[in-house]
Amino acid sequence: MVIDCKHVWNNISGYLDGTLDPALLQQVQKHLEQCGICSAILDSTRNILILTADERVFELPLGYSDRLHARLEANIRGISPSPIGG
Amino acid sequence: MTMTQPLQGRDEAQMIASILAGDSQQFHQLIRPYERRLYVMALSMLRNEADAEDAAQEACLKAFRNLATFRADSKFGTWLVSITLNVARNRLRRNRLTQMESLDIPPEEQGHVSPALLRDWREVPSEVLERAEVRRTLQNAIVALPEIYREVFLLRDVEGLSIKEAAETLGVSEASVKVRLHRARTMLQKTLAPELKSLVPQKGRWFPWL
Numbered sequence: 591m592v593i594d595c596k597h598v599w600n601n602i603s604g605y606l607d608g609t610l611d612p613a614l615l616q617q618v619q620k621h622l623e624q625c626g627i628c629s630a631i632l633d634s635t636r637n638i639l640i641l642t643a644d645e646r647v648f649e650l651p652l653g654y655s656d657r658l659h660a661r662l663e664a665n666i667r668g669i670s671p672s673p674i675g676g
Numbered sequence: 677m678t679m680t681q682p683l684q685g686r687d688e689a690q691m692i693a694s695i696l697a698g699d700s701q702q703f704h705q706l707i708r709p710y711e712r713r714l715y716v717m718a719l720s721m722l723r724n725e726a727d728a729e730d731a732a733q734e735a736c737l738k739a740f741r742n743l744a745t746f747r748a749d750s751k752f753g754t755w756l757v758s759i760t761l762n763v764a765r766n767r768l769r770r771n772r773l774t775q776m777e778s779l780d781i782p783p784e785e786q787g788h789v790s791p792a793l794l795r796d797w798r799e800v801p802s803e804v805l806e807r808a809e810v811r812r813t814l815q816n817a818i819v820a821l822p823e824i825y826r827e828v829f830l831l832r833d834v835e836g837l838s839i840k841e842a843a844e845t846l847g848v849s850e851a852s853v854k855v856r857l858h859r860a861r862t863m864l865q866k867t868l869a870p871e872l873k874s875l876v877p878q879k880g881r882w883f884p885w886l
Contacts, residue, residue, distance in 0.1 A: 599790065599791055599862070600858070602791075602858070602861070602862070603854070603857055603858035603861050603862075604854070604858070606861075607839075609854070626795050626796060627793055627794065627795060630794045630795055630796050630797040631791045631792075631793070631794070631865065633797040633799070634791075634792070634794065634797040634865055634869040634872075634873075635791070635861055635862075635864075635865045635869075637797065637799055637800055637872070638861075638864055638865055638868050638869065638872070639833055639861065640802065641800065641802065641804070641805065641814060641872070642814050642818060642829075642833060642834060642864065643833055643834055643836070644802055644805050645712075646805040646806075646811055647805065647811050647814045647815055647818075647834075648712075648715075648716045648719065648815065648834070649811075650711075650712060650715055651715075651725055651729060654711070654715060654729055654732075655708075655711055657729065657733070658711060658729075658732065658733050658736065659704055661733045661737070662703065662704060662707075662733075662736055662737065662740070663704075665737055665740075666700045666703060666737075666740050667700070669700060670695070670696065670697075670698050670700055671695065671696060671700075671740055671741055671742070671743040671744050
């Protein structure tokens with residue numbers, strides 16, 4: 591069965607995650623081999639996922655961890671979490 | 677990038693048992709692998725660094741106080757993120773931003789999102805992230821996603837949670853996570869592909885009429 595571009599777009603996420611069933615995967619792959627636009631959409635999406643997953647995109651503020659643990663320390667030192675229902 | 681690696685070999689159930697038995701200092705070690713995730717999730721909701729940091733701190737304190745209610749059949753990390761999201765949502769509500777925010781949310785999983793159409797794509801290397809304006813562009817695009825898509829995208833694609841873990845964290849079905857993730861990725865491709873394309877010389881051309 592031949593599938594159209596929109597059908598491929600709807601399955602790009604599943605294709606990237608490897609969750610398409612074998613028959614659909616084969617159809618999508620066949621389409622991608624022949625369609626420059628859909629393969630560019632796939633490549634750009636994959637590229638964007640790699641870039642957005644980079645830790646540099648969301649940098650932690652300087653001293654974030656130290657301040658977090660200092661506040662925790664000030665609040666939890668010497669006490670235990672409440673028991674259930676306590 | 678993901679928190680999977682540092683967690684290997686940790687016995688979180690044992691750590692939690694020790695904390696509940698009185699060794700509260702272990703709580704510092706328990707939350708350490710999740711610090712970054714909490715901040716990123718809070719920042720994406722609150723859109724302000726100082727508020728996000730404070731919300732992450734508040735969430736950790738809340739988690740400590742309520743540790744006895746943690747159910748061992750879920751993962752500590754997903755529980756902690758759920759608390760953080762609740763803290764952030766409460767802050768938004770307090771700031772009367774919730775109503776404005778909800779107007780941005782399209783009906784769930786309805787409508788159609790089309791990607792940006794282009795003929796070819798030359799890979800944009802990670803080195804571009806050295807540029808502050810590129811980092812800002814990516815950050816802004818993620819933060820601009822409607823909340824239900826942003827949460828799923830951050831958990832799955834930025835923090836590396838599995839579909840199942842993301843579903844558990846958000847209290848939605850795995851099918852819903854998959855649909856939201858697909859839409860989030862398509863929205864980001866549509867927004868970012870044209871901007872990133874200009875960073876690297878490309879051959880070919882756009883097809884704006886498609």
